[in-house]
Amino acid sequence: MxxxxxxxxxxxxxxxxxxxxxxxxxxxxxxxxxxxxxxxxxxxxxxxxxxxxxxxxxxxxxxxxxxxxxxxxxxxxxxxxxxxxxxxxxxxxxxxxxxxxxxxxxxxxxxxxxxxxxxxxxxxxxxxxxxxxxxxxxxxxxxxxxxxxxxxxxxxxxxxxxxxxxxxxxxxxxxxxxxxxxxxxxxxxxxxxxxxxxxxxxxxxxxxxVTPLAFNLRHRLRVADVVAESPDVFSIYLTGRRLDRLDVLGGQFFRWRFLARRCWWQSHPFSLSAAGNGRWLRVTVKVVGSHTADLRELNPGTRVWAVGPAGTFTAAHRRRPRALLIAGGSGIAPIRALLEEMPPGAALIYRARTPADVLLQRELDWLAEARGTQIWYVVGGRDDPAPRQALSARGLTRLVPDVARRDVYLCGPPGLLGAVTVALRRAGVPRRQIHQATFEL
Missing domain, CATH: 1.20.120 (Four Helix Bundle (Hemerythrin (Met), subunit A))
Structure with a gap:
């Protein structure tokens, strides 16, 4: 931790x-x-x-x-x-x-x-x-x-x-x-x-x-493997030099430039989906356009130019002893990395439209057991009453009675984040205890 x-x-x-x-x-x-x-x-x-x-x-x-x-x-x-x-x-x-x-x-x-x-x-x-x-x-x-x-x-x-x-x-x-x-x-x-x-x-x-040049000369990142997580979501594993000396926290992001044909001219921010372990890094990406679709075809050995790490969406920036993590869809990526470094007793609410949209479930269940974390999978369409009720102020308080005394970390679609933030404020969570992942400056 x-x-x-x-x-x-x-x-x-x-x-x-x-x-x-x-x-x-x-x-x-x-x-x-x-x-x-x-x-x-x-x-x-x-x-x-x-x-x-x-x-x-x-x-x-x-x-x-x-x-x-x-x-x-x-x-x-x-x-x-x-x-x-x-x-x-x-x-x-x-x-x-x-x-x-x-x-x-x-x-x-x-x-x-x-x-x-x-x-x-x-x-x-x-x-x-x-x-x-x-x-x-x-x-x-x-x-x-x-x-x-x-x-x-x-x-x-x-x-x-x-x-x-x-x-x-x-x-x-x-x-x-x-x-x-x-x-x-x-x-x-x-x-x-x-x-x-x-x-x-x-x-x-x-x-x-200067800083990005020094970082990339020091670590020389390359693609190790690309693994499908679902039909439109995949994980990219990266290796490099001296990764044990990389000062990175779960929940942080890099701006990645993959030096392959049709990809090298674009740089996009992606969060790590696993905490640093000194051996490899991982990002989990959802296909939302031509660039992310091209990334799915990356070959092992492809060189990577990375700028970072950046972001305060980390366990080190919490204010309270316990935390509630709320993810929507592919927003589970930084939340999953963050969960590795949270103190025991955290809670996780994962919102997905269908069971097939639940990503990294095996890893999440393993982490929940290892770190004493409660997980609720809130599955259903946008207009389904049950998910809406679960993520209301009353629903959040019912699931996590001490929510007002926890840090709350949010990552997901803007509409979900806006609605959940309003519900958290109504449940008594101070604004300073609500953390949202922000990728670009």
Whole structure:
């Protein structure tokens, strides 16, 4: 059983980020004389400059959150980083739109120009074409982030479109330091912003290039075997070097790139479906598209590029002595690995549509007996009353009377997770004791 861990520096990081936001706006405040904002146009331009500083700072924060820096993931938690990235993304889009609109309207009024005339004027300035392109990319990424749009896109398409956020950094850099009122002059403010850019770029290179390269050179993972678990679910076993030195916990995930024909150009997150044992690793995958279907045909010996491990969906991050694990469908994969490292006395509820959809049952039953775990297999269609009743607040309390005093780990389809989370809250489980598997940042 792993020792307890926890996001140690979350409050410190939050404090530093808020102080950074204040520091990004403070130069404007100090350099703007009292009484200089005499008309509506001046006020609009000033607001545009403030939102521009905020947008520039928030963009750097977003890229830092995307850096996959192990220190940040350990201090804050991968799941929390993913939530911050999602929420801050909306703020960034609003700040970019506000900056663009306020500057355009303010200068158009000051120079007695139409909006289209002002756009033509601004496009004639150095680096402004790139600035407008960066704003367009940010708006497009904001639209792609809408849940309904995101769900309709193939994962790999969304992933590569999302990487265009790095282009925003490049395209927006020039106009910030050429035309930014607080940044074009040499001095401590400009130097501070340049230093912030360097810190973020170093974090990106370290987290996304250096660390993965070192990991893969050290462990040299390869496919050992592919085993069918059901008609549309299979497990991939992997071997490599020095796996006994791999610091990985049950419930964590890697981003896997299988270097085979038709597979090498995509990287997908999959959780381990068995805790690390020093000899092999295993992921259990459900066929949901062409890429996962191709993975079923992998040959032994295929090289694998992995990035990770990541995630705080582990026994080490529990808050209470006992736990309740709830899985739906193929969401049993990380739950099964997690069960190996949970203290005795855990409880497991496994939701499946049919008996054939119950995966890894033999392993689960063996683990239940070995670790003193109670298991309930809740089988039935989406509209069947019995499963709905079992996963209601009353049903959960009946199955696990002390549920409010347990950590609860959830993994499964979004609809199931949402309904169960509501039921848990009604059953008195504090939000901080509810853990959900989150795979991407």
């Amino acid at each position: 792993p020792e307890r861990r926890g996001p140690a520096g979350r409050r410190l990081v939050v404090l530093v980020l808020w102080l950074g936001l204040l520091a990004s706006v403070l130069p404007w405040w100090l350099e703007t004389p009292t009484g200089s904002l005499r008309g509506t146009d001046d006020v609009l331009i000033a607001a545009g400059r403030i939102t521009g500083l905020v947008a520039g700072y928030v963009l750097l924060v977003q890229l830092l959150l995307m850096s996959r820096l192990r220190l940040l993931e350990r201090w804050i938690g991968t799941e929390q980083l993913a939530r911050w990235h999602r929420d801050i993304g909306a703020t960034l889009v609003i700040a970019v739109l506000a900056h663009t609109a306020l500057i355009l309207v303010g200068y158009a009024g000051l120079e007695r120009q139409s909006l289209f005339g002002e756009i033509r004027v601004l496009l004639g300035y150095e680096h402004m074409v790139g600035a407008f392109a960066a704003a367009g990319i940010m708006v497009a990424l904001g639209l792609l982030g809408i849940r309904a749009v995101r769900a309709a896109l193939p994962y790999e398409l969304w992933y590569y479109l999302h990487l265009s956020s790095y282009a925003v950094l490049v395209l927006g850099f020039g106009h910030q330091f050429t035309h930014g009122q607080q940044l074009f002059r040499p001095g401590p403010v400009r130097t501070g912003w340049l230093a912030l850019y360097v810190v973020v770029l170093v974090a990106l290179v370290w987290g996304r290039v």
